[in-house]
Amino acid sequence: MVSDRPEVIASSGNNAITCFFHCLKSLFCHNYQDINMQETFSIEQTFFTGKKAFDWLMQKSEQLIIVQFVAPYCPSCETLKPVLHQIAKENTGKLHLVELDMSEEPELAINFGVRSAPTVVFFKKQQIRAQIAGLKSKQQYTDMIQSTL
Structure with missing residues (x-):
């Protein structure tokens, strides 16, 4: 009997195949959790993604932390991303750039x-130093970074 539903296979008396599906499921789920739990960061990194990275940086870094709040299907977010990455590369060792998805972290965005x-929100020593809403020129971001370094 061929089925993609383990309960159907189990009712046919083929316990080896059912066991295989359950083992495979637990293997993938277990590894996925391990990957998330083993996430590590380095203070030497420039680019980060997600709330865990942001929280870690807020506790560990004395450098400027630039947080770009993005949203799915946001063309302006995609336009701004390479601009901020270029600015961050030009200032390696002076700042951290974190991308946070507002749809995944709505409470953080609201806070x-x-x-x-x-x-884009600029943090230094756990304090908000500046904020820029909307898509602006590269020079505006560069000027803001220079004034908050």
């Missing part, structure tokens, strides 16, 4: 007064 994407 920092972020109402639209893209919004």
Whole structure:
């Protein structure tokens, strides 16, 4: 009997195949959890993604932390991304760039007064130093970074 449902296979009396599916499922789920739990960061990194990285940086870094709040299907967010990456590369060792998806972290966005994407928030020593909402020129981001370094 061929079926993609383990319960159907089990009812046919073929316990070896059912066992195989359960083992395969637990193997993939277990490895996925291990990967997430073993996530490590380095203070030497420039680019980060997600709330875990942001929280870690807020506790560990004395450097400027630039957080780009993005949203799915946001063309302006995609336009801004390479601009911020280029600026971050030019300032390697002076700052960290973190990308946070507002749809995955709505409470964090609300806590920092972020109402639209893209919004860039600048932190230093666990304090908000500046915020830029919307897509602006590269020079505006560069000037803001230089004034907050």
